[in-house]
Amino acid sequence: MPVRKGATIDPARTRAAILETATPLLYERGLDGIGVAELCARLGISKETLYRHFGTKDGLVEAMLEARSERVTRWLAEAAEAAGQDPADQLTAVFDALQEWYDDPVFRGCAMLNAAAQHHVASVRDITARHLDGYLELLTGIAERAGAADPSALGRQWLMLVEGATVVAAHHDAAGAGEHARQAALALLPAARTGPRD
Amino acid sequence: MPVRKGATIDPARTRAAILETATPLLYERGLDGIGVAELCARLGISKETLYRHFGTKDGLVEAMLEARSERVTRWLAEAAEAAGQDPADQLTAVFDALQEWYDDPVFRGCAMLNAAAQHHVASVRDITARHLDGYLELLTGIAERAGAADPSALGRQWLMLVEGATVVAAHHDAAGAGEHARQAALALLPAARTGPRD
DNA sequence: CATAGACCGTACCGCCCGGTTCGATGAGCC
DNA sequence: GGCTCATCGAACCGGGCGGTACGGTCTATG
Numbered sequence A, B: 001m002p003v004r005k006g007a008t009i010d011p012a013r014t015r016a017a018i019l020e021t022a023t024p025l026l027y028e029r030g031l032d033g034i035g036v037a038e039l040c041a042r043l044g045i046s047k048e049t050l051y052r053h054f055g056t057k058d059g060l061v062e063a064m065l066e067a068r069s070e071r072v073t074r075w076l077a078e079a080a081e082a083a084g085q086d087p088a089d090q091l092t093a094v095f096d097a098l099q100e101w102y103d104d105p106v107f108r109g110c111a112m113l114n115a116a117a118q119h120h121v122a123s124v125r126d127i128t129a130r131h132l133d134g135y136l137e138l139l140t141g142i143a144e145r146a147g148a149a150d151p152s153a154l155g156r157q158w159l160m161l162v163e164g165a166t167v168v169a170a171h172h173d174a175a176g177a178g179e180h181a182r183q184a185a186l187a188l189l190p191a192a193r194t195g196p197r198d
Numbered sequence C: 001c002a003t004a005g006a007c008c009g010t011a012c013c014g015c016c017c018g019g020t021t022c023g024a025t026g027a028g029c030c
Numbered sequence D: 001g002g003c004t005c006a007t008c009g010a011a012c013c014g015g016g017c018g019g020t021a022c023g024g025t026c027t028a029t030g
Helices: A011-029 A036-043 A047-054 A057-082 A087-103 A111-118 A122-145 A151-171 A177-192 B011-029 B036-043 B047-054 B057-082 B087-103 B111-118 B122-145 B151-171 B177-192
Strands: none
Touching (some): A011 A111, A036 A047, A047 A057, A057 A087, A087 A151, A087 A177, A111 A122, A122 A151, A151 A177, A151 B111, A151 B122, A151 B151, A177 B151, B011 B036, B011 B047, B011 B057, B036 B047, B047 B057, B057 B087, B057 B111, B057 B122, B087 B122, B087 B151, B111 B151, B151 B177
């Protein structure tokens, strides 16, 4: 069942393959750290193919970021879900998953934050903001199920711990960043059940 | 009292003036977002002068980041010091100062993090790492005076809150980011006095 | 008043970047 | 077998980049 009947080698599959291969390269070298020519050479495709699928280098970047944001958010959500019903367990699962990521030798921080830090095009900034939205939604959900008096505030504090741990792991020291953040996140939980002062 | 006797218009002062004027431009537009030609035009200097003082655009960038890191770290340390002896007050002063920064219309996140996210040159990454070192030292000092069982761990958690708040403020929503981070930081304090479980 | 050197303005250089074009190739559909 | 079209590879383009060179101006010093 080809996506386009007139197409020969299934353009949709080609597009997906380009995205998949380009993502780690753009992540490792930075969005402006690798040119279109070298990128295509590494991908084993011609520039014409790239431009037919994405129109622009920015188009590729946006599609890549969008896909990556969805992927990583879903990955964290599934880690939380797999941890069972206890909010504390879910939180622990999230930070454990993050620590795994930090320990990966290719870890270079959050791709969306990196992108927003260099490209201040509106579209990239929007993707980053929506990415943080996704994180916030996940964390706020946990806060709600934990019976927090102000779930959105607690979710936001957890979001800061997640992003702070990622920044510290990327630019300072990855060892134990997830664990330290997890301990802090868990410490916020009991105090928040019925408010800042019980 | 000229810095150099043979010099006419005091090169040291010129260099300082270049740094001072270039800093906000490079911060607002991004390191690669403004070229040397436009930069010099805005500074009102010739390219030759810039290159005589800094040798390279990267040289200017490094000098700028170094100066900015020192400035902002000293600014936070002074805010803490001015808050008196109570560690909780010092912590509050730090996050209040941060919130002021977030509310500044020119706020675009931490310049050192932004720089490290795009330029993965070793020198820039080192400056960023040392910048986080400076923050960590300040926060660990507060944790020690607060009688934390593990001051370096608590300092690191506070560092994550500081950086997380800055990231969230820059890329998601600045309103109340400092306050939320401050509440979280203060909530970590009592639990950490004698350890995670009292 | 002569010398040194900080500084300006502009032209210039080579390079690389994002993006376009084109002819050739080969796979799938009617 | 002919049509369509995705794809390749390579040549090409204009522009902007970081960086250099140079002639001229001004200012402090001795």
